[in-house]
Amino acid sequence: MSLASRTEDLPSPVARDTGLAAVQLRAPYLIYFGDVQDTGHAKTGLGLIQWRPEACAGQLRSDGCQVDGGLVDLSISEAARAGVGSIVIGVASEGGGIPDAWVGDLAAAARAGLDVVSGMHVRLGDFPGIAAAARASGARLIDVRTPPQRLPVGTGVKRPGKRLLTVGTDCAVGKKYTALAIEREMRNRGLDADFRATGQTGIMIAGSGIPLDCVISDFLSGAAEMLSPAAAETHWDVIEGQGALSHPSFAGVTLGLLHGSQPDALVLCHDPSREFLLGTGAGVDYPVLSVTDAMAQCLPFARRVNPDACFVGLSVNTSMFAEAERQALLDRYEQETGLPAVDPIKDGAGLIVDKVSSVTGV
């Protein structure tokens, strides 16, 4: 690990013009559902419609599609005439690839001048039909899993502006949802707030971002610094967290993001029904940390880069609990931590944003 300021130069078939900028998507979107059979495989598209309805102009569904996002159905030529900027793959395939059945639709969209946006592991430019169509029309092929080409090493230099980061006791405990709910609540109150996306679905919802888990590890905190640049002192970046410091598979990403984010405010996301971490190997069970232990583990690292860092709330997944039990649980977390504990899906993020304002004055 050398100490000079460096940049990485990853070969990238797409988005060569992004330079030092994060991915930037072109709205409005045509959401591609293909022939998806269930909402579980359509979460990306449905999330985009939920969180960014104003950016979703229509949906494209093949024969046999069983999902309806509630948008107007548009053909590719109708979408092009209507000024749609991008077709966004809103479905996940088994195996994470792009099935043959999609390739023709995506190539037709590219030929019609629509940017094609994918969160798949495979790259759009590796499909000759799609690549040729994009070259012919000038449309961009955007793989949101491909990080920007040139990333800096983190500096640790404090930037102006306020930052809130969601952290968690595990993967998949609502860090993205919580950040989006907080951004929405802040905006509803007239605060100047931007959701900052660090994963593929978040990037599609935000229209920009950096896929932190795809970044070369030497540039992790530098990427996080770039993601939430210097801003006005009353501006909030609400940053989507990744992984967990206690997770033996992904904690490196979590710590790089924590250091680079320099959070003023932290929200801990937790699923009380989960006893062991998700995603570790067969035959090994890692207990999920208690909320107080998880907060105690996280805070010193946050304060290393921002002495003012503090927790402002808990976001708790209570979907597995009956109403009376649910409220008792939230009350107990509030007593244990002295912080508001909410399930943002049921309660919204109002109590957390109240606390943010009372603690930071912004």
Added chain:
Amino acid sequence: MSLASRTEDLPSPVARDTGLAAVQLRAPYLIYFGDVQDTGHAKTGLGLIQWRPEACAGQLRSDGCQVDGGLVDLSISEAARAGVGSIVIGVASEGGGIPDAWVGDLAAAARAGLDVVSGMHVRLGDFPGIAAAARASGARLIDVRTPPQRLPVGTGVKRPGKRLLTVGTDCAVGKKYTALAIEREMRNRGLDADFRATGQTGIMIAGSGIPLDCVISDFLSGAAEMLSPAAAETHWDVIEGQGALSHPSFAGVTLGLLHGSQPDALVLCHDPSREFLLGTGAGVDYPVLSVTDAMAQCLPFARRVNPDACFVGLSVNTSMFAEAERQALLDRYEQETGLPAVDPIKDGAGLIVDKVSSVTGV
């Protein structure tokens, strides 16, 4: 960050045959010094000769070279006839590139069938003359900064075998040197020990390894798990540490390596003459942690993946201190921590290996 077991697929012009294996170099080596003017720029080659003299068959020096590694001077044809396996670039250039003056020599070596090994940021295969020569002879072009093509996500599953990891209060505090000194001391005592390299110079010395800071961040702990695979219960992997948990630029790499290494034994490397961290941005000073604070920060993460983890010693850079002062300093660290504190350059690693044996019984 998805939870399924995945592999990364980085475009790589070289080492396509490594598959799931780490880089593997072919000895013996011809050390390339070019026309280097000072030992500071020849550290890689000199380190290789210091730590692996048995693998170094000769040196290649151009007119005007001011450095002598003490090896026999060999031309490329002499080296090829002598059965040399690889030419290793043992010098750093200003800017990290491969100057025109080297390209002819490296192409000639490749044409003669020698593998070419480089720790530069630029890739050997991007130089048409070198690439063509390698294609013609079948020689391999090995960029040790290029990680293996397919890496797994970390599992957290405990592997058999013993592991020692060097950690530090900062970058550049002797983590590689300390690990090499411990491996040597263990081998001298008849223990079964292997140095595991995580940076480019370490990889050249070891002949294999994974450049952790070049790995996609989602695969950090998986790469570290792969680097020190399951082994006999009396076998020691002595793993070269990277960065520092307290370093806002590089802590993600440090934590991924710590989790993936599952260390039984930890050695803290420290430079008492250093007040602030190296390598952070202009205008910001991060105090170096005390040795006790650094150990307290590290140990819970190590115990997450290996409940038996403990510190077994301190490796202290005392080069800035007079002898009396030096010994007082080491005594003070021993009192503070209850652990042996040595400068491995002056004292060797014997006291640390004594402690390893008494604590682990291996």
